[in-house]
Amino acid sequence: MTATRGAWPRPEDFAAPPGPAQRTAWSESDRVARPARIGRLRARFAQAGIDAYFGVRREHMRYLTGFTLAEGEEKSAGNSGQFLVAGDEVVILADSRYTIQARREAPEARMFEAYGNLPERWPEIVGSVGARRIGVEAGFVSHAAWGRLAAAAPDIELVPVEGWIEADRAVKEPAELERVSAACAVADRALATLLPDIRAEVTEAELALRLEWLMRTGGAEALAFDVACLSGPEAALPHGAPGDRPVLDRSVLLFDFGAQVEGYRSDMTRTLFVGEPSARDLEVYEVVARAQAAAIDAVEEAVRGGGEMPSGRAVDAIARAVVDDAGHGVHFGHSTGHGIGLATHEAPSLGKAAAETPLPSPTVFSVEPGVYLDGEMGVRIEDLIALDAPAGRVERLTRFPSEVTVVGA
Amino acid sequence: MTATRGAWPRPEDFAAPPGPAQRTAWSESDRVARPARIGRLRARFAQAGIDAYFGVRREHMRYLTGFTLAEGEEKSAGNSGQFLVAGDEVVILADSRYTIQARREAPEARMFEAYGNLPERWPEIVGSVGARRIGVEAGFVSHAAWGRLAAAAPDIELVPVEGWIEADRAVKEPAELERVSAACAVADRALATLLPDIRAEVTEAELALRLEWLMRTGGAEALAFDVACLSGPEAALPHGAPGDRPVLDRSVLLFDFGAQVEGYRSDMTRTLFVGEPSARDLEVYEVVARAQAAAIDAVEEAVRGGGEMPSGRAVDAIARAVVDDAGHGVHFGHSTGHGIGLATHEAPSLGKAAAETPLPSPTVFSVEPGVYLDGEMGVRIEDLIALDAPAGRVERLTRFPSEVTVVGA
Numbered sequence: 122m123t124a125t126r127g128a129w130p131r132p133e134d135f136a137a138p139p140g141p142a143q144r145t146a147w148s149e150s151d152r153v154a155r156p157a158r159i160g161r162l163r164a165r166f167a168q169a170g171i172d173a174y175f176g177v178r179r180e181h182m183r184y185l186t187g188f189t190l191a192e193g194e195e196k197s198a199g200n201s202g203q204f205l206v207a208g209d210e211v212v213i214l215a216d217s218r219y220t221i222q223a224r225r226e227a228p229e230a231r232m233f234e235a236y237g238n239l240p241e242r243w244p245e246i247v248g249s250v251g252a253r254r255i256g257v258e259a260g261f262v263s264h265a266a267w268g269r270l271a272a273a274a275p276d277i278e279l280v281p282v283e284g285w286i287e288a289d290r291a292v293k294e295p296a297e298l299e300r301v302s303a304a305c306a307v308a309d310r311a312l313a314t315l316l317p318d319i320r321a322e323v324t325e326a327e328l329a330l331r332l333e334w335l336m337r338t339g340g341a342e343a344l345a346f347d348v349a350c351l352s353g354p355e356a357a358l359p360h361g362a363p364g365d366r367p368v369l370d371r372s373v374l375l376f377d378f379g380a381q382v383e384g385y386r387s388d389m390t391r392t393l394f395v396g397e398p399s400a401r402d403l404e405v406y407e408v409v410a411r412a413q414a415a416a417i418d419a420v421e422e423a424v425r426g427g428g429e430m431p432s433g434r435a436v437d438a439i440a441r442a443v444v445d446d447a448g449h450g451v452h453f454g455h456s457t458g459h460g461i462g463l464a465t466h467e468a469p470s471l472g473k474a475a476a477e478t479p480l481p482s483p484t485v486f487s488v489e490p491g492v493y494l495d496g497e498m499g500v501r502i503e504d505l506i507a508l509d510a511p512a513g514r515v516e517r518l519t520r521f522p523s524e525v526t527v528v529g530a
Numbered sequence: 531m532t533a534t535r536g537a538w539p540r541p542e543d544f545a546a547p548p549g550p551a552q553r554t555a556w557s558e559s560d561r562v563a564r565p566a567r568i569g570r571l572r573a574r575f576a577q578a579g580i581d582a583y584f585g586v587r588r589e590h591m592r593y594l595t596g597f598t599l600a601e602g603e604e605k606s607a608g609n610s611g612q613f614l615v616a617g618d619e620v621v622i623l624a625d626s627r628y629t630i631q632a633r634r635e636a637p638e639a640r641m642f643e644a645y646g647n648l649p650e651r652w653p654e655i656v657g658s659v660g661a662r663r664i665g666v667e668a669g670f671v672s673h674a675a676w677g678r679l680a681a682a683a684p685d686i687e688l689v690p691v692e693g694w695i696e697a698d699r700a701v702k703e704p705a706e707l708e709r710v711s712a713a714c715a716v717a718d719r720a721l722a723t724l725l726p727d728i729r730a731e732v733t734e735a736e737l738a739l740r741l742e743w744l745m746r747t748g749g750a751e752a753l754a755f756d757v758a759c760l761s762g763p764e765a766a767l768p769h770g771a772p773g774d775r776p777v778l779d780r781s782v783l784l785f786d787f788g789a790q791v792e793g794y795r796s797d798m799t800r801t802l803f804v805g806e807p808s809a810r811d812l813e814v815y816e817v818v819a820r821a822q823a824a825a826i827d828a829v830e831e832a833v834r835g836g837g838e839m840p841s842g843r844a845v846d847a848i849a850r851a852v853v854d855d856a857g858h859g860v861h862f863g864h865s866t867g868h869g870i871g872l873a874t875h876e877a878p879s880l881g882k883a884a885a886e887t888p889l890p891s892p893t894v895f896s897v898e899p900g901v902y903l904d905g906e907m908g909v910r911i912e913d914l915i916a917l918d919a920p921a922g923r924v925e926r927l928t929r930f931p932s933e934v935t936v937v938g939a
Contacts (some may be wrong), residue, residue, distance in 0.1 A: 191756050191771065193602050197875050198769070217863030218769040237883075259674035264666075265692055267673040283674055330746060333566070337739060347600050360607075360627040362600065454626030466606050474646075495630070 127524040132313045133184050135520055136306035138340025142160040143303075147383050150296035151187065155229070158185055161289050162206055166256070171280050173207040173252035178261045180463040186227040188213055191513045192343065204230070207250035214239065214246075239266075240273040247277050256282035284468075291460050291468035292481050298507055300385030301461060302518045303483050304341065304506055307380040308387050309521040311335035321370035321395055322530040324358060325350040325363035328376075336380045345379030345386035345465045356392065356499035358490060359455055370529065371396040371405075373498045379465065386465050390503035391517045395529040402500075403525065405492050407451070409500045410523060412443035412490040416457060416471075417506060420480070421515045430482070430510050432476035433458075433481065440490045441473075449492045458487040461505060483509035485518065536933040541722045543632060544929055547749025548791065552712075556792050559705035560596065564638070567594055570698050571615055575665070580689050581653045582616040582661035587670045589872040590695045592793060595636040597622055601752065608646040613639070616659035622650065648675075649682040656686050665691035674887035692875075700869050700877035701890050709794030709918055710894050711927045713750065714914055717791040717796050718930040720744035728805055729938040730779035734759040734772035754788030754795035755872045763842075765801065765908035768829060768864055775895075779938065780805040782907045788874065795874050797896050798928045799912035804938040811909075812934065814858070814901050818909045819932060821852035821899040825866060825880075829889070830924045839891065841920050842867075842884035849899045850882075858901045864873060867896040870914060892918035894927065 123292035139147075162174060162185065176182065179190045182202040190202050201219040205212040211230040215223040216237065223232055233249075235242050247255065257267065259281035271279055293301075301340040314335050319328060329350040334343065352362040353372035368374055374395050379388040392406065419439045423430050431439075444453045456472030462485070471482055471488070480486075489503030548556075571583060571594065583589065588599045591611040599611050610628040620639040624632040625646070632641055642658075643653050656664065666676065668690035680688055702710075723744050728737060738759040745753065758800040759772040762781035777783055783804050788797040801815065828848045832839050840848075846866040853862045865881030871894070878889055880897070889895075898912030913928035 193755070194769075195757070196873075218767075220765055222770070236800075260672050261676075262672050263669050263671050264671050264676040265668035265690060268668075268690070280676060281677070334743065346602070346606070358627075358630055360603075360631070464605075 126527065127522050129316050129526065130309070130313045130522055132310045134313065135309040136303065138307055139303050144383055147296050147300060150294065154294055154296070155185065155187065156382070158289065159206060159211065160285065163208065164207070165285055168362060169256055169280060169282065171254045171282075173205055173247070173255040174256040174282065175203070175205050175258065175262075176286070177203045177258050178286075178336065180290070180467075181258070181465060182213075184286065184290060186211060186213055186230050188223055188227045188230075189384070198256075200239045200376070203239075205246060205250060205252075206459070207252055208276055210250060212246060212250065240269040243270050243273040244277070246276060252277070254278045254280055256280045257283075259283055285530060287468050290462055291484055293462060293483050293485055295483075297385060297462060298483060298485060300383050301387060301505065302507070304345070304380040304382040304385055305389065305518040305520065307336055307340040308378060308389050309519065311339055311380070312376060312378075312391060312521055314339075316526075316528055319368065319374065319395065320395070322367045324365050324367050325352055325355070326365050328368065329363040332376065332378060336378070341380035341382055343381040345381050345388055345457050345461075349377040350505060351375045351499070352395070353498060354496050357493040357495050357497060359493060359499070359501070360499040368395055368529070371399065373402055373500060374528070375501060377501065377503065384463055386461055386463070387505060387519070388461055388503060389503045389505065389521065390489055390491075391521060391523070391526070392500045392502060392525045394525060397527065398494035398525065402498060405498070405500050406525060408444060408447040409490050409492050409502050412440040413488050413502050415443050416488050416490070417504075417515070417517070420506065420508060424508070424510050424513055424515050430479035430508070432477045432479055433469045433471040433486075434473065434477050436480070436488070437471045437473060437475060439456055440488070444490060444492060452492045452494060453490060454493070455491065457487055460484060460486045480508060482511060483507065483514075535936070536633065536931050538612045538725050538935065539718070539722045539931055541663050541719045543719040543722065547716055556705050556709060559703065563703055563705070564594065564596065567698065568615060568620065571695065572617065572693055573825055575617070578665055578689060578691065578716060580663045580665040580691075582614055582659055582664045583655070583691065584612070584614050584667065584708055585695070586612045586667050586915060587695075589699070589876075590667070591622075592872060593695065593699060595620060595622055595639050597632055597639075598793070607915050609644050609648045609878070611711060614650075614655060614659060614661075616661055616662075619659065621655060621659065631789035644767055644939055649678040652679055652682040653686075656683060657836050661686070663687045663689055665689045665694075668692055681703065696877050699871055700893055702871060702892050703893055704892075706794060706871060707892060707894060710796060710914065711916070713754070713789040713791040713794055714798065714927040714929065716749040716791060717798050718788060720748055720789070720912060721785060721787075721800060721930055723748075725935075725937055728777065728783065728802070728804065728936060731776045733774050733776050734761055734764070735774055737777070738772040741785065741787060745787070750789035750791055752790040754790050754797055758784065758786040760784045761804070763905050763906060764907060766902040766904050768908070768910070777804055777938070780808065782811055783937070784908060784910060786910065786912065793872055795872070796914060796928070797870055797912060798930065798936070799872055799900075799910045800930060800932070801909045801911060803934060803936045806936065807934065811907060814903070814907070814909050815934060817853060817856040818899050818901050821849040822897050822911050822913070823931070824852050825849040825897050826897070826913075826924070826926070827914065829917060833917070833919050833922055833924050839888035839917070841886045841888055842878045842880040842895075843882065843886050845889070845897075846880045846882060846884060849897070855898060861899065861901045862899060863902070864900065867891060868900055869895045889917060891920060892916065892923075
């Protein structure tokens with residue numbers, strides 16, 4: 122791919138936000154899918170020698186039970202939403218602030234009222250399902266909380282478990298992919314709507330807030346993460362925050378942003394040019410675009426070939442080789458991509474240290490190589506790719522073009 | 531207090547948002563205060579027999595080092611921002627995405643590059659400060675991560691530590707209280723600006739988004755938490771989320787919201803009346819207002835008396851007694867209040883199970899009794915109170931009146 126220049130996309134080029142009927146259908150899909158999700162979890166019990174599973178991660182609550190906490194709400198929710206999956210029932214903890222919500226969202230579960238005094242109630246709740254060995258989300262329960270549960274019921278064994286539900290969640294149901302795709306369209310439309318507002322002198326923070334507003338009034342119930350809007354040298358910070366800095370003329374402008382639609386998230390990055398690009402900036406852009414294309418092409422070829430899918434590590438290596446060959450290897454410090462769904466970053470990972478097992482299907486992940494020249498500029502291009510190898514599908518869910526886009530004229 | 535009715539407050543009744551000079555002065559105050567904050571932490575080392583402290587909580591990173599992650603950013607930041615305080619230096623972990631930021635924000639600290647491979651690097655980093663026994667934030671390091679650190683350097687002892695910096699942070703510096711106060715004013719102004727827009731038929735979600743927008747374009751860099759806007763029966767959910775439900779006429783409308791200004795947060799709740807209040811609703815309102823006044827009066831009296839401050843548990847009991855006496859004890863399930871600062875909920879706590887030690891000074895906490903009638907309505911009134919007993923100061927930082935306010939006419 123070379124850095125061609127296209128016409129500006131328009132908001133109406135992208136799918137309209139989902140209506141109430143679609144949203145209700147997704148909610149119903151989740152309800153129907155939950156028994157199978159719980160079944161997959163229970164199928165792991167025997168091998169690990171456990172008879173129940175104690176979960177605390179907010180994405181897992183929603184995936185398995187329907188109980189929903191907003192991002193960050195777990196910090197003030199105490200034990201509410203934490204759950205115990207036993208052989209034949211699911212129990213949800215909730216204090217008085219959350220009992221009505223839990224009954225609405227997770228009607229299939231039994232409710233257990235606990236008020237931040239879980240260790241005290243632990244023997245009772247565990248006894249009520251007859252469990253003796255309990256798998257516990259060791260990556261999300263604090264060391265201190267673990268110790269308190271262990272001390273509260275010394276005859277109950279706590280077995281550290283990591284990555285089970287994460288592995289299941291990497292494989293997406295059709296209704297999950299539809300929501301990621303809908304979240305991509307909300308973000309695509311928002312950026313297309315913003316384009317005419319971009320010009321030198323508007324600040325990064327103003328553009329970031331406007332882009333957020335467009336997503337949140339355009340079908341997103343929340344952001345996937347805080348909008349990054351970084352101009353010129355600031356774009357060299359792969360995790361920079363927008364500032365009260367005016368956008369620079371004749372410079373790059375990097376947007377990294379995503380929407381959340383019915384719980385599922387999108388994530389995209391576009392690096393635009395404010396005014397005529399310099400030859401150097403165009404050259405960097407082209408390297409990044411070629412690296413991204415090479416990675417996606419490799420996945421497409423593997424699907425066409427019908428053989429084994431490449432691993433996340435292999436796809437990362439393909440993108441990295443293009444950047445290396447252009448002499449920018451040291452300017453590409455992060456991973457090539459990550460899975461996405463209820464969390465912005467989830468399995469599968471595409472990076473130097475990622476698994477060497479084939480990518481799962483159906484799944485969805487970002488491909489987002491970047492080149493960062495400290496103190497000068499940075500370019501990243503990020504799209505979400507849906508992969509379903511058995512169905513022969515590799516689809517770019519991010520529809521906003523990645524051709525060179527010049528704004529601010 | 532009785533439920534009197536006042537004129538609508540106007541935006542200009544409240545302090546204007548801080549300008550750049552004020553913000554720079556606060557940043558400078560932090561820089562000057564950090565050595566003393568770190569000194570207080572080190573002063574605890576001997577008693578616990580440790581020679582270094584490993585911290586991972588994002589509020590602690592900012593408080594002690596200046597390194598700042600946005601809410602939720604710690605989920606994708608890996609080890610970046612985690613820190614080690616040794617006897618004579620502070621070390622901050624950062625991967626390539628965060629090194630430039632860490633150098634800017636925490637110039638006094640030594641940087642240590644780690645890429646999510648902390649256990650592997652642990653012996654090296656710990657060795658570099660010569661530590662043998664390390665206090666670790668056991669309430670925030672996961673059980674799995676703790677096990678990996680322990681295995682990586684079996685000769686280094688990990689000592690669980692909880693609540694040290696939380697206790698220090700409960701006592702506020704003047705520049706911290708100023709920022710909480712500024713965040714209160716941003717929220718006060720935003721609600722005053724919103725009042726004319728409130729009427730039956732506008733949805734909860736629309737009003738919540740508008741209120742958020744007003745705060746974020748009115749001086750707040752972020753929200754303290756998602757805005758709650760709950761109409762009629764929904765106000766009976768102490769943690770409900772705004773929906774696409776139109777606001778009901780002749781009903782209560784509860785807003786719980788807060789702003790963040792230079793890292794510090796506010797939290798306020800107002801229960802307004804859309805159209806003429808019913809006698810029952812007014813009666814509930816008056817009970818809650820009296821409970822709040824009783825709690826604040828008790829703190830004021832203690833300060834005037836010059837003796838020992840009441841405990842958080844005692845203040846809770848005072849508010850609760852008023853609600854109990856009115857026959858609504860069972861409708862007030864949550865605590866009376868909480869400290870606030872870099873986190874929305876922090877020490878000191880005002881609740882049934884709170885500490886029985888006297889409230890610290892200077893400090894700031896919410897007083898927010900509520901009465902919730904399931905399926906019917908709910909009322910909560912929440913203000914932030916700054917307390918400095920030695921200085922004889924008890925000040926309501928939330929300035930929006932709490933008299934009965936009728937809107938939607």
